[in-house]
Amino acid sequence: MHLTHHARMRFIVQIAVLWAASLQTAWAMPEFARRYSLSCAACHSAFPRLNKFGEQFVANNMRLPNWKDGTVKTGDDLLALPAYPPLAVRAQAYVQARDGKSIDPVTGATDSATTDFQSPYLIKLLSSAPLSDNITYYFYAILAEKGANGEALVEDAWFRHGDIFGSGISMQLGQFQLSDLMFPRETRLPFQDFMAYRMAGITYDRGVLFDRDIGPFEFGLGLSNGNGITDNLNINSPGYRRPDKMFDNDNSKTVFGRIGTEIGPVSLGLFGASGKQRSIALGNAGLDSGTRNTNKHVVGLDLSGDFGGKTYWYAQYLWNRWDGFLDANPGRDYRWQGGFAGVDYLPDERWAFSLLYNYADAGDLANTDTIYEGIDMNSLSLTASYYFMRNVKAIAEVNVDFLKKTPQTGTYWTGHLTKENYVLFGFDAAF
C-alpha cells in the first residue's frame, strides 16, 4: 500500500484508461468487483493479497474515476447515493487440532481440547463506497468472530477524504489499525496473525490519520486515543441519564507515523508511535490495570518486495519501550522486541503457498510473573491455499512452535507453559 507520488500519478493515468470500462456490478471486497465490472483478478494476486493495481486502488481512496456511474440518478448534484447497498460478505470456517490449553494465570486451573470445529470461525459484513468526489467510507462488522455467537464487533470503520482543502493531503477519521501503515493484517494469506502487531498494541484504535506523498517519499502522521476500541467512560457528571460516552480514558493521545520510500525493488518504511497506556497493578498475574498513565514507545522497520508478481516477501521489526509499565517496579522501563517475516509464492492461479515466521522476545518483561511473559514467540507457519474460485479457497496450515515449554515458576501460571503447534484446515470465501 506504500505508494510514491510518482506511483500515484501513474495510477491516475492508469485508472483514466479504465474510465471507459462499462459499469455493472470486485475484492475480499467483492463489492468493488461488482461496482466496476472488474474481475477479482484485477486487484488480487490471490485473494485477499492485493496485487499492484489493487494497492493503487486502495491508495486512490478506493475508487475508480467512474464511481458516479454506480449511483442513483437523482438529478441532484449534491447527492450520490450508491445504486444498491454496497455490501460484501467474508466467511471462514475451520477445523483445528492444536497444542495449547486454557490455563487460569492465577489459579492454574486448566481446560483443554485438542481438536475443534471452528465453523463458523468468522463472518464479516463489509461495506464501502465513495460518497462524494473526495470522501469514501469503509467499515466491516464481524459476526461470530472465532465462533463467538451473539457478538458483533466493528473493526475498521472510517471516513476518508482524499484531498483536504485542495492540499493533496488525505485524512482518515475513524477506527482503524495503526499497523495498517505497514502491513494490513486483513490482506495476509496465512491464517496465523502478524503477532508482533497484536503484542505491541498497535492494531485497532480510534483516531485520525493524515497522509501525503512528497517526491519519492510517503508520509503518514496520525493521532489516536491509544487505548484500543473497547475502553470508554460514561458521561454522567452533568446529571441523570446523559447518554454520551468517551472512548478515551485519559487526556493523552498517541502520536504515530510512518515515512516510506522505495529503493530499487524494495519498499521500506520507518514507523513510530508514542503515547500513554495504563500501568499494570501489582499482583493477580498482571491481569488488572493500575491507576498510572505510563509512556509507551514503538519503533518499527518494514521491508517488502516481490518478484514478478509471483513471489512476495515482507519483513517487520518492532522495538518497544514501556516506561514504568508495571506497578511492581514503576521506576523501570521495560524493553522488548518482536517482528515477523514471510513469503507468499503463487505458482499458478489455483495455488498459493506461504511461510510466516513470528518472533517476539519479552525482554525486560521476562520473569515478571505477569502474563506479559507471554510476549515470547518463535514459530513458523506453513500455509497452502487452494482456490476453487477467485473468491473461494481451501486452506491447510501447520504452525510449528520452536519454543520449549517453560515450567511454572513464581506465584502465577504465566509464560510459555504449553506449545502452540497447530494444524488447521478450512475454507475462506468472500462474495
Place this chain on the structure above:
Amino acid sequence: MRRSETGRRLTVSALLFGVLAVQHGAAADLTLRKLRIESEPPGAEVLLIGGKAGHTPLTVGERAIYPNDYPDKLAHLYGTVTLRRAGCETLVHRVTLDDIERGLKLKLDCAVADARGTPAPQAPAAETTISQAARTPPAIPGEALSQRRLRQLQVLQELLDEGLISAPDEQRIRRRLLDTPF
C-alpha cells in the same frame, strides 16, 4: 496433546487437502477464466500489457489481462486488449466481466484506413481507445468541425449497432462529445 497425535492429525489433514485439491485440479484448466478474442476481419495481432499474445481468434488467460505486476510505463495498458492489423485502425478495448463471460468480438475499422490509403500503425499506439476513436476519428482535410462532430457521432452509433460498445458506454461517450466545445 502428544507430539505424535499432532503429527497424525497433520498428516491426515494434509492428505485430505491434497486429495481435494487434486480432484478439483483435474478440471482446473477447464474452469479457469479465460477470454476469447475474435475480430472481424480475423488475423489481427493481439497485444496485451505483457506484449504480443498472438493473432485472432485467440484465447488468453484472465491473468494475462490483469497481471500482478507490470512496468509502470505500461500502466495505461492494464486491463486492455489491443488489436492491430494492416489496413485497419488499431483498436483498444477495456475488458469487463461481461467480456470475460461472453467473449470479445470486435470489428476492426478497416474502411477508414483503406480510404485514407494509409497502413495500420505498427507502433503500439495503444492509447487509442474505442471511445477515443469515436471522439477523434482521423481528420479529413477541409472538413468543418461541425461535420466532424457529426461523423464522430455516426461512428459512435455504428459501434453501438455492431455491439462493440454497451449502451451506457455509448451514452457516456456521446455526452462527452456533446459537452466538448468546438
